[in-house]
Amino acid sequence: MASGQDTLWEKFLQPIFGFLIDQDALKKISDSIDWETECDRLSNPNLIYPEY
Secondary structure, eight states: OTTSOOOHIIIIIHHHHHHHSOHHHHHHHHHHSOHHHHHHHHOOTTOOOOOO
16 A cells, blocks of 8 residues: 555455465466456457446
8 A cells, every 4th residue: 555554454354364275276276277268258349348
């Protein structure tokens, strides 16, 4: 953050979830996904985004 203070996530939640989540298993899952194919599967070329 710009003020240099930790967020609630950084200060309390990240250490707890980091302890509970198997980081190696999560990395294996992430590496096994073909992200380009999955993104293409979810994209809609006919979608027109509004200009705000």
